[in-house]
Amino acid sequence: MRKRVIVLGSTGSIGCSSLDVVRGLSDEWEVVGLAAGSRAVELAAQANEFRPPAVAISSSKAAAELRSGLAYSPKVIHGDDALTRLVETVECDCVVCAVVGCQGLSATLVAVERGRRIALANKEALVVAGSVLIPLAQQTGAEIIPVDSEHSAIFQALQAGRREDVHKVYLTASGGPFRTWSSAQMAGVTLEDALNHPTWDMGPKITIDSATMMNKALEIVEARWLFGLPVERIGVVIHPESIIHSLVEFCDGAMIAQLSTPDMKTPIQYALTYPERRPCPVKHLDLVESRQLNLCAPDADRFPALRLGDAVARRGGTSGAVLNAANEAAVDLFRSGAIRFLDIVRYVEQTLREHAFVASPTLEELLAADHWARQEVIRCTTC
Ligand code: MG
Secondary structure, three states: OOEEEEEEOOOOHHHHHHHHHHHHOOOOEEEEEEEEOOOHHHHHHHHHHHOOOEEEEOOHHHHHHHHHHOOOOOEEEEOOOHHHHHHHHOOOOEEEEOOOOHHHHHHHHHHHHOOOEEEEOOHHHHHHHHHHHHHHHHHHOOEEEEOOHHHHHHHHHHHHOOHHHEEEEEEEEOOOOOOOOOHHHHOOOOHHHHOOOOOOOOOHHHHHHHHHOHHHHHHHHHHHHHHOOOHHHEEEEEOOOOOEEEEEEEOOOOEEEEEOOOOOHHHHHHHHHOOOOOOOOOOOOOOOOOOOOOOEOOOOOOOOHHHHHHHHHHHOOOHHHHHHHHHHHHHHHHHOOOOOHHHHHHHHHHHHHHOOOOOOOOHHHHHHHHHHHHHHHHHHHHO
16 A cells, blocks of 8 residues: 655645655655645646546645646645645645744644654744644654754764763754855845746745754754754854755764755655655766865854854744744735845844743644734834
């Protein structure tokens, strides 16, 4: 019997790569559910190819368009909680969570409650609610396997030793398009500049997060939850070529790194097939093909988001929810032209400073902190 996978966020960048992976593994895996936000035409085309028994779309307005595009009769779930209901109603072996932003949290939570394997590309779920998801996964036996390329690299490198023998992990960062820009130059960054990532082809939100290096800040918090490490044991190193995807340093001084071409199909497939490996439709790395691997220290003065990542990973509580929500709100405002590039991190920092911190929050308190932070960023821009 083939293993069954649900792909949440199937029409986005990671979702499409996930379906490429399943095409290559079609002897072993079948798609039993697909979910998207509003892209009904693309979702219908994917459903017609993979024929899952259920499809979900968050936008109720797009549901009619989805139905009219379907060449068979799957169950169609729509509405704000469509992704969550898909995971609740369809049996599966793995949920690929490739939804962008906090909206993936409740579906991830259901997958964890049901003890599924979760191929987690949605770092925001852990940043917001790692304090709830990780202990729950330990109770239910859910396996949270990272798809984020850096965390997948660390997860792969960790197979080389015992957890108690890890000295430190290093997240690599491309540095984004403004790696060599001065703060004065960054003050005039346009949306087009920020959407032009040098090595990775990703969706717009994560591309802007890479440009501010907020992406790395979120990843520090993500690593703190995934690997249970204090922030002192999580380092960041700039590596512009995006070939070394991250490293683990063990207590004997040995460093184990994972290298490959920058293609998300490698970490997605590993999350499905772990602990096994399969051939994957990616370009293999040619180590001697004029390849230079540069590494240097990050500059937290030009990229203050990095300090926020450290502070939030150290503090825990509601600060992850506030960091993430304030950033999502500020990125939206930048994309709409309402604020400037450097204001994104400035507003996030201000919101973190203003928030009423709760040290051991419930899920409801985390969601309330998320809601407050979004409102606060909008309030800041009007006062
Ligand atoms: Mg990443």
